[in-house]
Every structure is written in structure tokens, then in C-alpha cells.
Amino acid sequence: MAEQWIKPYGDTQDDGRVQLSFTLPVPLDEVSKEGARRLALAMGLDEPAVVHAEDMGQGFSFYVLYGQSKHRIDLSTIQVAKPEFEVLDKEGVNALIAEKMGRKMVVVGACIETDAHTVGIDAIMNMKGYNGHKGLESYHEVRAINMGAQVDSEELVARAIEERADVILVSQVVTQKNIHLDNLTRLSDILEAEGMRERIILVVGGPRISHELAKELGYDAGFGPKSYAEDVASFAINEWIKRKAA
Amino acid sequence: MAEQWIKPYGDTQDDGRVQLSFTLPVPLDEVSKEGARRLALAMGLDEPAVVHAEDMGQGFSFYVLYGQSKHRIDLSTIQVAKPEFEVLDKEGVNALIAEKMGRKMVVVGACIETDAHTVGIDAIMNMKGYNGHKGLESYHEVRAINMGAQVDSEELVARAIEERADVILVSQVVTQKNIHLDNLTRLSDILEAEGMRERIILVVGGPRISHELAKELGYDAGFGPKSYAEDVASFAINEWIKRKAA
Amino acid sequence: MAHLQLDQARIDRARNSARRIAGRVFDDMDRSTTTTVERATLRLMGIDGVDENQVPLPNRVVDHLQEQGLLNRGAALAVAAAMNEQGWTAQQVAEAVAAGRLVLDGGGDDTAARNTADALAAQSCEHIAAQRAQRAALIGNSGENGEVAQPWLYLIVATGNIYEDIKQARAAAEQGADIVAVIRSTGQSLLDYVPYGATTEGFGGTYATQENFRLMRAALDEVGAKVGRYIRLTNYCSGLCMPEIAAMGAIERLDMMLNDSMYGIIFRDINMQRTFIDQFFSRMINGYAGIIINTGEDNYLTTADAVEAAHTVLASQMINEQFAYLSGLAPEQMGLGHAFEINPELENGFLWELAHAQLVRQVFPDASLKYMPPTKHMTGNIFKGHVQDALFNMVSTVTQQNIHLLGMMTEAIHTPFIQDRFLAIQNARYVFGTMRDLHSEIEFKSGGLIEQRAQAVLAETESMLAEIERIGLPSAIAQGMFAEIKRTATGGKGLDGVIAKAPGYYNPFPKRMLQGGPRHG
Amino acid sequence: MAHLQLDQARIDRARNSARRIAGRVFDDMDRSTTTTVERATLRLMGIDGVDENQVPLPNRVVDHLQEQGLLNRGAALAVAAAMNEQGWTAQQVAEAVAAGRLVLDGGGDDTAARNTADALAAQSCEHIAAQRAQRAALIGNSGENGEVAQPWLYLIVATGNIYEDIKQARAAAEQGADIVAVIRSTGQSLLDYVPYGATTEGFGGTYATQENFRLMRAALDEVGAKVGRYIRLTNYCSGLCMPEIAAMGAIERLDMMLNDSMYGIIFRDINMQRTFIDQFFSRMINGYAGIIINTGEDNYLTTADAVEAAHTVLASQMINEQFAYLSGLAPEQMGLGHAFEINPELENGFLWELAHAQLVRQVFPDASLKYMPPTKHMTGNIFKGHVQDALFNMVSTVTQQNIHLLGMMTEAIHTPFIQDRFLAIQNARYVFGTMRDLHSEIEFKSGGLIEQRAQAVLAETESMLAEIERIGLPSAIAQGMFAEIKRTATGGKGLDGVIAKAPGYYNPFPKRMLQGGPRHG
Numbered sequence A, B: 001m002a003e004q005w006i007k008p009y010g011d012t013q014d015d016g017r018v019q020l021s022f023t024l025p026v027p028l029d030e031v032s033k034e035g036a037r038r039l040a041l042a043m044g045l046d047e048p049a050v051v052h053a054e055d056m057g058q059g060f061s062f063y064v065l066y067g068q069s070k071h072r073i074d075l076s077t078i079q080v081a082k083p084e085f086e087v088l089d090k091e092g093v094n095a096l097i098a099e100k101m102g103r104k105m106v107v108v109g110a111c112i113e114t115d116a117h118t119v120g121i122d123a124i125m126n127m128k129g130y131n132g133h134k135g136l137e138s139y140h141e142v143r144a145i146n147m148g149a150q151v152d153s154e155e156l157v158a159r160a161i162e163e164r165a166d167v168i169l170v171s172q173v174v175t176q177k178n179i180h181l182d183n184l185t186r187l188s189d190i191l192e193a194e195g196m197r198e199r200i201i202l203v204v205g206g207p208r209i210s211h212e213l214a215k216e217l218g219y220d221a222g223f224g225p226k227s228y229a230e231d232v233a234s235f236a237i238n239e240w241i242k243r244k245a246a
Numbered sequence C, D: 001m002a003h004l005q006l007d008q009a010r011i012d013r014a015r016n017s018a019r020r021i022a023g024r025v026f027d028d029m030d031r032s033t034t035t036t037v038e039r040a041t042l043r044l045m046g047i048d049g050v051d052e053n054q055v056p057l058p059n060r061v062v063d064h065l066q067e068q069g070l071l072n073r074g075a076a077l078a079v080a081a082a083m084n085e086q087g088w089t090a091q092q093v094a095e096a097v098a099a100g101r102l103v104l105d106g107g108g109d110d111t112a113a114r115n116t117a118d119a120l121a122a123q124s125c126e127h128i129a130a131q132r133a134q135r136a137a138l139i140g141n142s143g144e145n146g147e148v149a150q151p152w153l154y155l156i157v158a159t160g161n162i163y164e165d166i167k168q169a170r171a172a173a174e175q176g177a178d179i180v181a182v183i184r185s186t187g188q189s190l191l192d193y194v195p196y197g198a199t200t201e202g203f204g205g206t207y208a209t210q211e212n213f214r215l216m217r218a219a220l221d222e223v224g225a226k227v228g229r230y231i232r233l234t235n236y237c238s239g240l241c242m243p244e245i246a247a248m249g250a251i252e253r254l255d256m257m258l259n260d261s262m263y264g265i266i267f268r269d270i271n272m273q274r275t276f277i278d279q280f281f282s283r284m285i286n287g288y289a290g291i292i293i294n295t296g297e298d299n300y301l302t303t304a305d306a307v308e309a310a311h312t313v314l315a316s317q318m319i320n321e322q323f324a325y326l327s328g329l330a331p332e333q334m335g336l337g338h339a340f341e342i343n344p345e346l347e348n349g350f351l352w353e354l355a356h357a358q359l360v361r362q363v364f365p366d367a368s369l370k371y372m373p374p375t376k377h378m379t380g381n382i383f384k385g386h387v388q389d390a391l392f393n394m395v396s397t398v399t400q401q402n403i404h405l406l407g408m409m410t411e412a413i414h415t416p417f418i419q420d421r422f423l424a425i426q427n428a429r430y431v432f433g434t435m436r437d438l439h440s441e442i443e444f445k446s447g448g449l450i451e452q453r454a455q456a457v458l459a460e461t462e463s464m465l466a467e468i469e470r471i472g473l474p475s476a477i478a479q480g481m482f483a484e485i486k487r488t489a490t491g492g493k494g495l496d497g498v499i500a501k502a503p504g505y506y507n508p509f510p511k512r513m514l515q516g517g518p519r520h521g
């Protein structure tokens, strides 16, 4: 592919302009201000300007800077990991499940461990859905079981076994101190230990989740913001068909 | 001096958190979003997250990111150039001029070349002053001549000669495309050509002016935001005394 | 002042329904106690500390009593009896039980045990009253008075580490915060014990422990003295240990507590009976300690739509108000919660926010209303978010709210960084200052859209409360009438901690703390 | 609608003073012409292009006539006479003069020359009228009508490079801009000629050239068709070449022009007589071309204090209004300027902004008010700045302004980056949408602080105008009554371009462009 180098844009092609703000854990003075400027230099910003500097009390100070990024990126070299499937609408998904599986697809979902943010998983699973996109409960050919908030991984796996689930959907919203990584790893370890991992389609979603991250964690797919039921359902049936064929 | 390494601070010492925003000159898609993230990586930010990405139309897209700066700065190594003098109040300045010069100090000021932003130079020179700090016109021992906006460098120098000025004050506010650097260089070249440079105390001020920059340009001092008449007057008489002694 | 024409008779009818709804729940629940009520009782009687497995001694004793089948007469009696018998302090009794050196059998002279329990309770109440008096003194000294610029600026810290929290809280106070809330670690609400000691490892918040309370209280007193204001400290009196946290907060002079009669049921799937019993006892402690409670109606709007569900907020506030009266709280201690959560894309959304906030203000003229910032519709666009917060600030000052939780432009991203808080305070101070007297300078058009909206919400509230009165609060919750979440009377966590009281059950605190008995609203 | 009680008699008295002030200046100035008025006349007659030194041919011809002592009879006559004599076009005459091949001597038949000039003027006016009609047609097609959501969003581009400007202007239009203004390069206002061709090297703005106008017009027409709106184009009809820019703008279908009767005098130290003559002629062209002028009172508040000097804004608007009537403008073409420039730290500053904006709205109910964002009190704190802009947006919608110049959070830092503009539009759209009907839903307390403030400003305006009427406008300016800047009648740049008209002076445009003669306000 042809190279496609780009830089940030302020008001002229390749001027590289970026805006930056941060706090330094020192009171404001000329030295700390210069320190802020040097940090920007270290980040590879040319002609960085501290356009605002303010003391915050208790030994902290706040800075706003603008500078010109030296860095540029060749977009043509970027490959974004994406789950490969065609997004069908609800009817399309139902038809495909009926055709290929000949039975309902069983989907068990939950917010696991300490996470209690159910709005995201509800958006995917509950009848009502989100932003006008109906949830999985409204799909004829899906049996959707939403276990809700703060479900222990063990409990989720037990339920998946009990229901003979095809798909597990996990939601993780709290990411502070990377707690979601611990939680997600824990779940996949348990599945592994139960010998379930191969049999299940394992999907995670949440505002800070990307497909790439999900793959790294050993999940089959990851869905970020603005995902809807049809996205995950299309992925799931697609993956089911692929595995069946393999 | 003891080393004093610091990093930006979000909510924990040395977490390095910084906020970043910029535009890329490409439409929004998964690749451009990843491009934005890689730019942050290139700047030395760990775990950069694109927390907002929005298409702006016409082939541009906007990004907000947070990341953790790898870079740190040792504040103890930073020396900030500062004009060395004690800031006196108006009475102190008047007394010192009377004592040491035995005549009024003559100060000619202007916004030079295309720059018409007089509020800054007026703040320093006009009777009324700024933020409760009276201007040079109100100093008994100063003859202050404010030539106003868009004054050609030649005109300013001619006037300085005519008035036998001790000090020239220049204000530069417009900095787009670094036009202030051109203007300031032009003025000092003319002074040089007239053989005036040694005889005059040459001072520049403006919102993007630092003492460091002024020195680089061959000026005697530079004053940034929140400067007042007493700062520049104290510097000027101090410098006058120093030169006299030399 | 800006004022809406509202039908007072309608307000009265709604309030009467709420009174009967709360009264009925109270009567039903008065027959049981809970493990955490008993642990709170023991804490107030002076039992603290953990065993070698970090299990708190109040848990060890209460578990022991449960095993012995004695908890239904109240933990206070059994412990007091052992004290009398052994000549020990309550703490010594607890340590002996934990060490397996002592088995409590409920034996001994009941009257003597009661007296001992009463004496400890009196001592405990004295301490709490002294803390309350000190708060009043500190507020008095700081020169704060009725004329202090309202609304109070309420900020959260949530680093997970109490020492970082302290740093940030101090900075926030210097920057202008009036109230600092330490957010709890994700998941603490479902722990059936209270962690112990200073903690540095929370997720999305810092554990609520008595030591953490103490450390933060001291830090805020110190910075408060420096800035010449009394800085109020807030924590979460919520979850499976609500009464214990109330006890700890009363002892350590917290000033505000998140404390809702239904939040745990709806948002944490805690059993209904457990919650109602716990909230009554915890709220009583808060009332006695002079603590302002903050109710959680704002949360409804994070799952339900803020326009469609506006009346559920008001209905819930009325129920919370009546539960508060039952626990002895004065109106000024009622930080009834609501929020600015309408979709920013909705045309005229700002008008509806004004209508809702003003309605609540007029229905509860003496309450210390707690107004929550936009959260659900905040996005990663921090610039737009900062403007959403500015409009929220504006509604708050125009409708004269009391407790103003500062919105963070990074709401959709992370728990606040120090600069987020700094900028949020600047935002609010700017808006409050530049609009200082706006509230008394503008009027809502009589019969206009704003007034009509407020009247409509009030009417819906009245019918909702009438319906709840008809079916009872548990059924209403079971039907998902709040936050679109359904919970049943026997579902949820913590039902195993609900214990029917036996004849002779004794707890020395209610009669002291409720002095004049439950108030009536 | 929100409404203030104002004394109409006071408004009438102030307006009458302003009428007499403007009339007197007009009568005094009608005796002279200026070099740029004559160059504009030649441009309208079809002369364009530059010589080998990049000097525009209109300048070459006018300089030549000045040398020949012929300019005082008007450039049109001399050129038309030469056309008649040589059988050339105006352009051919100009080229010959520039090449030194032709000396204009003013000889020939005056009546024939007048007829030729009249014919060219008629043709020129036809072209301008056709442009005006096309604007109307394009607006009609776009479906825009009286009900379009006001205020119009006005954005600036200022890259210095017309091609970058076009990129940014297109993006801005897609994002929702209704008006795009191309800021001029720093210093162009003091050039005594208009640069030529497409330019890519400006500082803080892009040169105003006819080619740049044309390029931008075409780009905006194209993107306008795409987004289904007519995008208005604005430039600066200001400085030493005001009339020529008006001519170029009329020819290229600009829609708005910054055009003030005193701005150049005060802020660019341009001679007073020069400015008054130029502004009359340029404004006449704008009037005829259906262009909305924007006056510059907002600038006063960048040097003077916005509270203390509020009445100087209103007084100046009244004078600008009367000058506009004298040049034949309709009220809808009067974009009278004012600004949101009160110090954000001032307690109740927002109330005074509301009072000022509403006062102006009521005094000029039919004008297309131009409301300018905070600039002076913007700082490098972009976050706080974004909130300042939000409150400005709010005052604009509540007081129903017409032309809304978007505030940029980076105002104190740089001319706008593309993202600054994007975020500014988001800010305004959010505020305008969420407060859609707020203007008709709130009322200002009768006799309250806001109303009192408006009344006080009106009273001060009346006395200021009475005083100016007494001493005359030139003396008022000499005393620094506007923006605290003093200018004398014979000081400033460009006085050498003022030429007393000789008997027989002729200009073919006023009688065509002023059709019904000067209007009366």
C-alpha cells in the first residue's frame, strides 16, 4: 500500500500542533514552568509553549501547553485487528441461526467480579436494547440469560455449564488500576480449568475494551463503545459456523 | 543541588498522567484512531487511550487522549534566565533615578511594525497603568513617550535619537508564523546600523516573550505576562547604574 | 426568587401517601434485627480490631452468638452479661471469644446486663454528642454562618490509597471544596464486614475503615484551620454494613453519609428486609450524630431516562424523607438526592432541568438538597463535558441547591485526577460568582413550559405514590417502579443476616438516640 | 419574551441626537473625496490588475490624476473622457496610463464623458444587483427562511493562506457554521492599496484580495450546496481602502462586511476625515449590494472596561445606525456590534451582560445585531475559557442576538486551529439547543438589578450623545470619549488622500446606488 504519513493538524498541513495538559507535583515557579516545557520537548514537541500555568495549592501546579509534534505516523502500516464477519440485522441473525444451528443459540451474560455497571450488558441483552437497537432477549433464535451485576466468575461458569451455553458475554467497565485485566484473566483461567474454553464463544465488551485487547487476553472478540446486539450476535453465529466447519 | 526528578501527576505520585488533544487530517476510522494512539506512543506515553474520537467533516478528525508519560525531568538541573535586579516600588525607582542619574530617565516605547496591540505597552507606560500598578507616565523621574501602534522600526529609532532616549520599550503581541522574531530582529539591526545599540537599554515585552528569548535576540531584557511598570523601571535604572559603573 | 405555581394540596396528598408507605415498612421490619445492626451495636459499645485472619472482632462475636442461637436477643445483652461475669471490658470479652477462650451463653442477670449495656451506650452517646458539639464549635470558629455562599462544593477523592486521598483532599480544600467525599472501593458494599486499618489498595475508591476515617478527619481539620473553613467529610453508609459504617462515622465525626432507604436493594441487589432494617438503624445513628444523609435518587437516572423517570425521583425523595423522620432526622439533615441527567441533545432539556430542580426545591424548602452532576451523558469529549458541567452549575445556583456535587469533565474516563477537580472548582466558582443574584432576578413565565413541566411531574408523583401505597413498597420495587430494576422481598444478598427478634430482645441505643422518639414529617 | 421596562422617550431623544451628530459630519465631509473612493469608482468601472511592481492599476491611475491635478473632479470623468477619445475600455485606458503611453488631461466633452461613466456605472450596478438576486435565490433554494434557528453561527478563518482557509472554511460549514469570515493579515488595513491575486503569506490573517474573495465564494457556494445551507462570506471593509474593498465585495457577492464609521480612526489611527468620507461611500456600496455591515463597538471593550464603558457602545451604535441610514442601509443590514467582555471575576457580571445585551436588543429591534465573544478576559486556561464562551452563548440565545461570533477557547493563544472551531460550534449548538425556548420562558424581575442596570446605561448613553451633539463628533473623538483613545481631526494616517472636490466633480455611483436617496432613521 502507498505510504500515508500524517501529522497532527492545527491550521496548516503538517504543522503538527497538539494540545497538552497535566499537573506537576510541585508548586508553581519559573523552574517548574520550564520543567513543564521540557517535558513537552522530551515528548518530541517542537517549540512547546506553556500557555497557562497555575498553582493549585498543596504543592501542585497545573499546565496547559501547545507544541508541534515531530512525530509522524504512516497510516498505511497500521493493521487494526477486527473480528471478521458481516454484520446482519436481527432478522438476518435469526435466519442464520435457524438455518445453521437448527436450535436456539444460548447466550449467558454478566458483569463479573466487583463490577456493577450493568447498563452496557443490558444494552446488549435486554429486550429494550439501546439507541433503538433491540437487545438479544428480543431475538427469537436466541436464549439470552443476563445474570446482571457483580457475578463471580465461578457462578457465571456454573450457569453456562448448566444452560449449555454457546456464548458467554462479559462486561467490564471499571478499569482503574487495570482491575478488568485481572477479572478477565480470572474468568478465562476458570473456563480453561473446567475444560470449557474450547467449547464456548467468549466475548467481552465495555467502554475501554478493544478487539485487540480481547484477543491478547485470549477472548474470541472484544466490543467497545457504540456496539449493539446485532454486532455481537452476528459475530457469534459467524464464529459458531466457522468452528463447526473446522 | 540534590536531584529532583518529577513526572506529571494524575492521582498517584509518578503515574505520569497527561491529557492530549489534536486533529488528524484524515477522516475518522479504526485506522486513524489507532494512528492517534501510536502518535501518543511515539511521544513516550505508556498505555495511551483514545478516550474520544470524532469525525469533523472534510477529511479531518479530532481526538482526546490520556496516557502515562515515560519522561521525567530533573528540576534541579534547570536554570531559568532571569534579569538580575531588585524590584523597587515607584517611589524607590524615582529616588534611585534622582540619586544616580541626576536627571529624568527618557523612555520611548511602541508596538512596532504590523503589531497594533497597544494594551500591553499602555499598561506599562500610560498614567493609568494596569491592575492598580501605575504606569511610567506617572513617575516623576521618567519622561515616558508612548508612540502607540504599528510604529515602523525606523521611526522608533529616529524618535529615540531625537529624544536622547535611555531606554526603548517594544511590545510584540502577534506571534503567528513567528512574525515577532522578524520584527524584533529588524529593530535591533537598525539600532546596530545606527551605532545606537550600545548606548540604549533595549527591552521587549508581550504575552509570549520570555527573558530567555529576549536575550537570544540580543535584547537586554524580556518581560512576559503579569509584568508591571515597576518591574521594567527597576530593571532599567539598575541596568543604567551597572553600565555606568562598567 | 424564581418561583413555580404548584398545587400545595397535591404536595400534601403525595406526602401523606409517602408517610403511610414508610410507616408500614417500618412496622413490618421492627420485628427483626440484622447481623450488622448487632455488630454496629457492639462497635458502639467499644468493640474494635481484627483477628489474625483480619476478621473484625464484631463479626467474630456476632457469628459466635449466631452459632449459639443467641443473636435474636441482641448482641449487647450477651456481651454485657459476660462483662459482668468476668469483670472485663467489652473489648476483652470480644478478644476472648475470638481466641476461643470464652463461650457466650447468655446466662447471668438480665437486668444487670441491661444496665451495663446502658452504661456503655450512655458513654458512647456522650462521645458522639461531644463530636457533634465539636463540629458545631469548629463551624462557629470558622466564621461560617447562614450567609455562607451556597451551594456547598462537594468533591470526591477516589485514589484507592488513603494517603493519596489525603493529598488530593487537602489540595481540593485549598482550592475551595467545602465537602470532601472519599469514594469506596468497588465492591466494598457487598462485603459483610468492614475492613480494618489504614488501606492503600482500593479499586475505583478507598476502603471505608475507621482508621481511614480518622486519618482523613484529622487532615481535613488541619487544612480547614489553614483555609478558615470547616471542611465536611463524607462517606458511604450503604451496603451490607450500613449500620456499622454509621457507627464508625459517628465516632470519627464524619459530617455527611450517603444513606438511602432503597439504593442497596436496587443497585446492589441487597435483600430488601436486610436493607430496610439496616437503614433504619444507621439513619438513627446519623440523626443523633448530626450527620447529613445523602439519598441516592440520582442513581435512578443512570439506568432510567431522566425525563421519563423524573417523577420516580420525587416519589423516592418523599419516601426517603418519611424514613428519615422515622429515624429522628431534622429536615436540614436530609440531603435528598437528584441529578442533572437529561440528554444534552434533547431540545429544551435545560428548561426541564430547571423545572425539575426548582420543583424539588419548592417541595422540600428546608432540606439540604444534594444535586448531582451529569454522568450518564458525559463522554470522552472533555471539552463538551466541561460545558455540560457549567450548565449544571448554573441550574444549581439558580434553583438554590445546597450540596453541589462537582461534575468532572473526565466523568466518562477515570476517577478524578487532581487537575479535573481543580478545573471543576474553577468552573463552579466562576458560574456561582458571575450569577450570584440571578436566582432572585429572573422569574419563570407563569403558565409557561417550565411551570407546566414541574406541575406534570408533581402530578405523576402523586399518582405513583398512591399506587405504591396501594400495593406496598416491596411490591413496587418488585415491579421495577424505581430505576427500571426489579427486586423481590426474599431475593438478593444478605437475607441470611436478618434475624427475627426473640422476646426480650434488647438494644440500648434507640431509646437514647431517638430521644423524642421518631419525628413526624 | 424576556423584556425590560425602558423609557421610550429617552431612546428617542438619544436617537435624535445621534441623527444630528451624523448629519453634521455628513454635511462637512460631502465637500471632499478621497483617493480610495476614486480608486473604488474605477474598480467598479472595470479597472483591475497590477503593474510589473504589483501596484494595482487603480492606484496608478489615481496617482497619475493626482499628479495631473485632476483628481478633484473625480477619476471617473477623466477616464471616461479618455475612453471616448481613444475608443478604449476603461481597463485599456488604465493599462496605457500605467505603461506611460497615455497622459490623462481631463480634456474632451464633459457631457459625453459623464454619459460613458454613467453607462459603465449602470452596467456595474446591474452586475451587483444580479449578485444580490443570486444570493436571494440561493438562500431561497436552501430552504432558509425567517424560521431558521437564530443566532447565526459566525466563524473566522485566519491561516494566512487562502487555500488553507478554504479547507478550514469548508470543514467549518460542514460542522454548522452559517457565516465564515476571512480575517485579514495583520497590517493590511494600513496599506493604501489592495493586494492582488490569490495569496498564501499573511500574518494572523489572509490578505483581502478580489481573487481570494472569489475563491472563497466559490468554495462556500459548493459546500453550501452540499450541506443545504447558504454560507455567508464576510470580510473587512475597513482601513485605508475601505471603499475599494466594498467594491470588490459587491462584485464577488460577499454577504457581510466589517464596516464601522469610527473603528479606523480609533484603532488604526487613520485620519478622521478620510475615514468619514470612505465609510460613507463604502457603506453605500454595501447597502446597494445587500450586504450586512458589522460595526466595531465590541472593540471599545478591549481597551476600556466593559462595565464602565457600556454606554459608549450604545452611543456608538446609535451613531453607526444614523450613518447607515445616510448611506441607504435598511435596519436588517445593520449588524451593530457589541460584546461579552465583563471580567469573569466580577460578582454578578453575568447579570450585567444580560442587561447590556437585552438593552441593545430592545433599542434596535430590527437590526441584525452582531454579538462578540469574550476576548480580553480569555486566558491560556482553555478549559475555563470554554465555559466563558458557553455563558456568552447563553446570553446570546436568551437575548436573541442575530450574528453570533463564536468564541474560541484558545482566544488568548493563537488564531483558531481547526479543532478550536469544531469545539466552539459544539458548544454553541449544545447551548442553543438545550435552551431553545428559554428566552420566552424567563422574565427579568421588574425593577430588579438587571432592569436597573439597563436603565442606567441608557441614561448615560443619552447624556453622552447630548454632549457629543454639543461639541461635535470630531471633538468627542479628540477627547477620547470612545475606547479611551484620543485622535485629532488632522492627525492619523491617510489625510493626504483627502481631496476637496472641485466644481464639476462627478461620480456616477451615488445616484444609482442611493436610489431613493439617503434613508432616514
Ligand code: B12
Pocket: A114, A115, A116, A117, A118, A119, A120, A121, A123, A124, A130, A169, A170, A171, A172, A173, A174, A175, A176, A203, A204, A205, A206, A207, A208, A223, A224, A225, A226, A227, A228, A232, C158, C183, C184, C185, C186, C187, C203, C204, C205, C267, C299, C302, C303, C375, C376, C377, C378, C379, C410, C411, C412, C413, C414, C415, C416
Ligand atoms: C451509570 C454509572 C454507574 C451506575 C451503574 C448503574 C448500573 N446499573 O449500571 C452506578 C451509579 C451504580 C455506578 C457506580 C459506580 N461507578 Co460508575 N459510572 C456510571 C457512568 C455514569 C455511566 C456508565 C454507563 O451506564 N454507560 C452507558 C453504557 C450503555 O455504556 P457502556 O457501558 O460503555 O456499554 C456500551 C459498550 O461499552 C458496549 N458494552 C459494554 N459491555 C458490553 C458487553 C458485551 C459483551 C458487549 C458485546 C458490549 C458491551 O456496548 C454498550 C452499548 O453500546 C460512568 C461514567 C460514564 N459517563 O461513562 C461511570 C463510571 C463507569 N463509574 C465509575 C466508578 C469508579 C464507579 C464506582 C466504582 C464508584 C464508587 N467507588 O462508588 C461505583 C461502583 C460500581 C461498581 N461496583 O462497579 C468510573 C469507572 C472508572 C474506571 N475507568 O475505572 C466511571 C467511568 C465514572 C468515573 N469517572 O469515575 N456507576
Ligand code: B12
Pocket: B114, B115, B116, B117, B118, B119, B120, B121, B123, B124, B130, B169, B170, B171, B172, B173, B174, B175, B176, B203, B204, B205, B206, B207, B208, B223, B224, B225, B226, B227, B228, B232, D158, D183, D184, D185, D186, D187, D203, D204, D205, D267, D299, D302, D303, D375, D376, D377, D378, D379, D410, D411, D412, D413, D414, D415, D416
Ligand atoms: C485586545 C485585542 C485586540 C485589539 C487591540 C486593541 C489595542 N489597542 O491593543 C484589536 C481588536 C484591535 C485586535 C486586533 C487584532 N488582533 Co488581537 N487581540 C486582543 C486580545 C483580545 C487581548 C490583548 C490584550 O489587550 N491583552 C491585555 C494586555 C494587558 O496583555 P499583554 O499584551 O500580554 O501585556 C502584558 C504583558 O505581556 C506585558 N507586556 C506587553 N507588552 C510589553 C512591552 C514591554 C516593554 C513590557 C515591559 C511588558 C509588556 O505587560 C502587559 C501587562 O502585564 C488578544 C487575545 C487575548 N485574550 O490575549 C487578541 C490577540 C492578541 N489578537 C490577535 C490577532 C491575530 C489580531 C489581529 C491580527 C486579527 C486580525 N487579523 O484582524 C488584529 C490586528 C491587530 C494588529 N494589527 O496587530 C491574536 C494573536 C495571535 C498570535 N499569537 O499571533 C490574539 C491572541 C487573538 C487570537 N487568538 O487570534 N486585537
Ligand SMILES: Cc1ncc(COP(=O)(O)O)c(C=O)c1O
Pocket: C184, C185, C186, C187, C188, C189, C236, C237, C238, C239, C258, C259, C260, C263, C268, C294, C295, C296, C297, C299
Ligand atoms: C446511597 C448510595 N450508596 C452508595 C453509593 C456508592 O456505591 P457502593 O454501593 O459501591 O458504595 C451510592 C452511589 O452513588 C449511593 O448513592
Ligand SMILES: Cc1ncc(COP(=O)(O)O)c(C=O)c1O
Pocket: D184, D185, D186, D187, D188, D189, D236, D237, D238, D239, D258, D259, D260, D263, D268, D294, D295, D296, D297, D299
Ligand atoms: C470594523 C472593524 N474593522 C476591522 C477590524 C479588523 O482589524 P484590521 O483593521 O486589522 O483589519 C475589526 C476588528 O475587529 C473591526 O471591528
